[in-house]
Amino acid sequence: xxxxxxxxxxxxxxxxxxxxxxxxxxxxxxxxxxxxxxxxxxxxxxxxxxxxxxxxxxxxxxxxxxxxxxx
Numbered sequence: 330x331x332x333x334x335x336x337x338x339x340x341x342x343x344x345x346x347x348x349x350x351x352x353x354x355x356x357x358x359x360x361x362x363x364x365x366x367x368x369x370x371x372x373x374x375x376x377x378x379x380x381x382x383x384x385x386x387x388x389x390x391x392x393x394x395x396x397x398x399x400x
């Protein structure tokens with residue numbers, strides 16, 4: 330799988346969370362959060378987004394995050 334490909338069972342979510350827009354790509358065991366504004370994410374922002382997504386059932390608590398790296 331190359332960097333721009335996701336498995337067929339991948340899901341995407343476009344969300345506005347605490348005033349900031351994100352695209353979240355998820356496939357079992359992994360998720361990626363991309364800020365739409367391409368600004369940096371603090372660890373606290375990422376943790377808050379993670380807790381929200383787990384609470385809403387979009388991702389699982391034991392999924393691992395792969396940090397966003399701007400191209």
